[in-house]
Amino acid sequence: MKIALIGYGKMGKTIEQIALDRGHEIVLKIDISNQADLTVENLKKADVAIEFTIPKSAVANYKLCFEAGTPVVSGTTGWLEHKEEVEQLMKAKNGTFFYASNFSLGVNLFFALNKKLAKLMAGREGYDVSMVEVHHTQKLDAPSGTAISLAEDLFENYPAKTSWTLEAPKSAEQMHIEAIREGQVPGIHRIKYESEVDHILIEHDAKSRHGFALGAVLAAEYSHDKKGMLNMNDLLNL
Template identity: 70%
Template sequence: MKIALIGYGKMGKEIEKIALNRGHEIVLKIDITNPEDLNLTNLKKADVAIEFTTPASATANYKLCFEAGIPVVSGTTGWLEKQAEVYQLCKDLNGTFFYTSNFSLGVNIFFALNKKLAELMANHPEYSVEMTEIHHTQKLDAPSGTAITLAEGIIENISTKKSWVNHTTGLADEIGIISEREGQVPGTHIINYDSEVDYIEITHCAKNRKGLAFGAVLAAEYSFGKKGILSMNDLLNL
């Protein structure tokens, strides 16, 4: 499979290693030094694109991939205010768009675990729920896309929770998400249910970027030859 890497930073380089080891070819690498190379002619040389850039450029990159007729795997976060627009554009242009807030297989299993725990806790209002997410200092968005997905999973299953806020909350219908940025932490997410007598806590802690890169390459392989909106739930049959 021929892959275009839109974004060739730390994640892009990790993806490249895994893709090459799995027998794929990298036909295009885009970073801040060669933005002019991101065009329809070059994209059409690829079978699929993997996009890890910034919220400011992501949606334009998706549109270009749809126009080129190749699937795009999105690893960028912080652009979700335009999600409905991107999904409609994908549909209008008969494109393929694979999006997840986190490509780690472990995190996606954690998403399912989070929903199940929320379902079990729904009838126990004596427990308050709060979340902490910790990432490296280079991460620009807060809370993380993963934290937002986790919060949405709780809201879906606990009817008294209506929204999330990016700070500690004292309101019963909100989920507080505390965002911390320190060192080179790849990503830690902690969900805590606390009562007067005990607490229940589940944690996912990434050790490095390899899990994210591996998941992104699996997503590219899965997207090849398909149409529409895809996710890790489709890939993992969750």
């Protein structure tokens, strides 16, 4: 499979190595030094594009992939206010768009666990729920896209909370998310239900970028011959 890498930072380089180890070919590598090479013509050389960039450029990158007819797998977060626009553009071009806020297989199992625990805790008196997420200092968005996904899944299954805040909650319906940026932490997410007598804690702690990068390559392998909006639930059959 021929892969275009849009974004060639630490994650892009890890994705490249895994893709090569799995027998794929990298036909295009885009970083800040050669953005002029990100063209429809060049994207057409690839069977699939893997996009890990920044929020302000992500949507334009997706549009180019749709124009080229190249399926795109993206892990960029912080652009979701444009999600409806992107989906409409993808459908208009009969394209393929695989998006995940986190490509780690373990994190996506953690998503399922979060939903299950929220259902179990719904209606239990005396508990309050909060979240902590920790990432490296280079991460630009806060809270993380993974934390937002976890929060949204929790709200669907735990009616006592309806929104999140990085500040002190102003109402019982708000859930506090503490976003910590320190060192080179790949990613930690903790969800805690606390009462006067105990607390219940679930946590995912990533050891390296490898799990995220492997998931992105698996997503590319899965999506290159498919159409429409895809996500990790499709890949993992959750």
